[in-house]
Amino acid sequence: MIVGAGAVGVEMAGEIREKYSETKITIVSSQETLVADFTPKFQKNIKSILEDQNIQVVVGRVDLSSVVLNKVKTQNVQLSSGENISADLVISCIGLPSNVDSIKMLVPSADNIDNNRIKVNQYLQVDGLTNVFALGDCCNTVERKMAVYAGKQAECVVANIVAEAAGKQMTVWSFGFNGMLVPIGSKTGVGYINGFHPLGFMVRQLKSEDLFTKRYWGDLGVKMPA
Template sequence: MGGQVSVEGVHVVVVGGGFGGVAAARQLKADGLNFTLIDMRDAFHHNVAALRASVKPGFARRTFIPYAKTFGDSFVQGRVQSVDTERQTVVLEGGREIQYSHLILCTGTDGVFPARFNTAASYETAVQEYDDLVKQVQAADSVLVVGGGSTGVEMAAELKTEYPEKKVVLIHSRTVLADPDLMPSVRQQAQEVLLEKGVELLLGEKVADLSALQFNVTQKDRLVTTERGSQLTTDLILCCTGLKVNSAAYGPSFSGCLAEGGALQVNDHLQVRGFSNVFAVGDCVDVKEPKTAYNAGLHAAVVATNISNMLSGKPLTSYRSGNSTMLLAMGPNDGVGQLHGWKLPRCVVALGKSRDLLLWKSWREMQQQQP
């Protein structure tokens, strides 16, 4: 469809303003379709840069981009409470209802701060949360990072790069670091980079009674015990585990379409099973591939195109997963990763992602200037 096409009676509701939701909204806007983007915050969070915002003073302000400046009245701040599929209505907390002809669910994953910030908050409040954590990091002489998946690896690297004098320990329940979708050689390289930076690794161990520990607050010489009985002292604990699909907004309404863990089962066109006018994008999609901002953007392009194709009677586009592309930023000047199944040199990852964490891309796509 051309950029000026408008279809009477069409109203696309996009639930969730993460990478996938924003990409879908931008394409719907370009196609001239009536849409509403809903998110509980008033600013897009470029959470690829959340870990650096946790350690680097003043950085957080660059990681939040106001929705209204880009989408105007097509953006609504609120938390989706439920979806009424019979009435084709999205219900917000407080009772407001927004009707849809087509629905795109982009609710992403939920997890522990600072890697995730899924909280109803204003731009200023969100920035302050990260600035407050930076002060806690600065006050600590030692930091324990719990979880050695890709998030934990990047967190430990950011800490040790910004504060080389601090003791940083990474504990991981498995013996190999980073995401299983990464090639073994890339995962090994991630471990080598951490060791080069001086991060201490405690692999094959789990923290005992993790839920009883207080995260993100500096308390000198806290004792932490592992399930095997090992003990260590630390001033600050940062948790980088426990990411899960954020299905709260849609779970009850689509209970028959949920895979294990709450992700939505979809067909090749990314339509939710049993609903021709409901699509899913990003981390909440049951597709066997890494949960990345890059893949969420690919999903959004397919879904927005398919809505346009449905309206114009054209065949629908299918989504096909490609080879795993993942880049781990390990401080501003280092990184590891792979592109379409090929291992990349560390300097290439540093230039391509680590230096700016792709912030320039989000600000450009939102048509706004970085502060």
């Protein structure tokens, strides 16, 4: 059982299916929409692939405090609907909440916090602190919290620090990308890129083969292991 039907949960299910063709896999989703609410076609494509790979999706919530996670242990897991599902292994893929305590230590007051994230202005400066910037998951920009946005925000912050030091106009944060690629195993997947729905073989070529690991090893300036 995989609890959570975001990109991580769906990708995890695909990885397990590829390795274990006969294993029964159930994804528990808190809502009918899987991964992201881009378009009905995006949803149809995801659900079609999961069905083809015999990966079951059930809608409900799980009280994770009552479940043993990440250990092989046969247990009955009760959903909020009242349904009970027997599982030999339960993996949580629901993500983590913002580290509010850490944020409160970094910013001067609660006025700088918005929905447990740090408020930033259009230049990614912390609200009220022109010499401090925030980017990535910790800041309250409106886009989905993904590595692709964090990387572009880092470029914006670097440019703005250099511009401010030189007394020049800073750059307003913007990134003309709306989408996501979701591999389901190494051979297929679904995606949405600025209104376009790439086919499974395109997702494979773009991401599924290495999950962008080669790119990020390169970004870190180190050689990817063989």
